Amino acid sequence: MRFHLLSPKTLKLPATVAVQKSLWLSPCFGAYVVIFTFVLLATAYGSGQAMAGGIRFTDITQSAGIRFVHNNGAFGAKYLPETLGPGCAFIDYDNDGYPDILLVNGEDWPGHHRAASTLKLYHNNRNGTFTDVTAKAGLAISLYGMGVAIGDYDNDGYDDIFISALGQSRLFHNNGNGTFTDVTTAAGLAGVNEFSTGAAWVDYDRDGKLDLVVANYVQWTPQTDLRCTLDGAHKSYCTPESYKGASLRLWHNLGNGKFEDTTKKAGLYDATSKSLGVAVLDYNNDGWPDLLIANDTQPNKLYSNNHNGTFTETAVTAGIAFSEDGIARAGMGVDAADYDRSGRPGIIITNFSNQMMSLYHNEGNGLFVDEAPRSAVGSASLLTLGFGCFFFDYDLDGWPDIFIADGHIESDIERIQKRIKYRQPPHLFRNLGGGKFEEVTDSLGASFAAPRVARGAAYADIDNDGDLDLLVTTNAGPALLFRNDGGNRNRALRVKLRGTASNRDGIGTVVRLDAGGEKQWQMLRSGSSYLSQSELVLTFGLGQKMSVSTVEIEWPSGKIDKLSNIAANETITVQEGKGIVTATKFSGAEKTAKLELNRKAIQ
Ligand SMILES: [Ca+2]
Ligand SMILES: [Ca+2]
Ligand SMILES: [Ca+2]
């Protein structure tokens, strides 16, 4: 029986928890509160989609010790790059199982120097706090950084850092001892002077070595900066239509620490693109990674992998190049996931204000259909300008939800367009199954739902309690860390991969789960979102299931590992060809198990 009337709002679970905490000290209230709480929990469990209510994203930026403010160098000239950054990433650079934080920064413009600003690396202390280890790590480097991609390009077991930038992008090799070395020149990546944005590590030729795709925005320098105005009087940030496009670059990994530019050889050269977002997906399920590029005011590109080192562009025939009415929209961030258990990855792309975001359903015949206009996702995103975006299962019910970081590019946009704000709340769309979503942003906490000028966004389980926490950057503002409180009332299985024949990170691996007949799958990928990267661990929400019947791991090498009867609420590390090498229980797992016992006791 399903108690649909008992919505999470009716239950007011967080209020109950607060009451419980305040009265807990009093023994005479204790027994009453315990029973009351368990009755509520039991009622909630009975409602089927129970555990969605009561989840909060708690702003722990201050207590965690994250003290970052983005320097975009703005001094009044309104240079185009100022309004677009920065990105952020989770990287477990010391392999202790706790994701650390990398924040990309800009710098002052030449001739307008005020203060030094650098990249920032924060070490996760495993107790809710982080320590700034930037200097010790050798990353106190100034550059006009935009985005970041994390991957172990030399397969030594330590994740490396690529920073996309205005001018020269950089590759930092992880030395395995807490320090990094700038290997840009040695790797053959030096000498370009571009406006680079989204980036992703992908083994496009499946030779076991991660290759690198780097998107470029437009041809821009301070000397060629144009004057645009919204009101005829004040300078504003130009739209990319004012500038010439720039091709992305594909860097093929030669395996000796060096890369070669294979952009043209691979058929990817396209100087008309104005690209921001990069997502890797296998949209036609042929086992080869395809590339999706979100373009701003130019048609999006979908590069289908030909299995021979080349790609064929298919976005127009696939139906994702333009909006339904034939307009090239302002594509920013991008991600792909099987959101309706069709077995195929769908796509989200964030667009400009007065444009809905895109929610493309993969029809399985090479075609995508934009479901946003007929969905809560479309109407809710019409007035917002989205950047960072991804599918992630915040409530661990087994259905991927959608997070969108919003914020306009023009600080005085409200003077010109009354309905559009500079600071905008994010969107969190809860997946209801069957291709349906509902916005739940306002229920997740005041700071989480506050309007901001957000750009980058990434997720990871920072506290090893099984649920996914959030990192968000803001333009010329702070980076924010939100802890997921309550997501782990449902159970999960987290899968970390260790490739041997395949790349060490296992990027490109497809993991398929069967939990009592309910099937899910995900592909481990670098890139996605906007200028940002989430952790390289897969999280599968299991609802209230105690275990997973089978796990099938299909590596990029073609090898398949099969596991069976895996307990929920743990992170398993699976080595290619060997199976599980470690299994670590979530730190909150004991608490969840106790609740389960109590639930059984009162039934
Ligand atoms: Ca770590
Ligand atoms: Ca490769
Ligand atoms: Ca969900």
Ligand SMILES: [Ca+2]
């Ligand atoms: Ca967590």
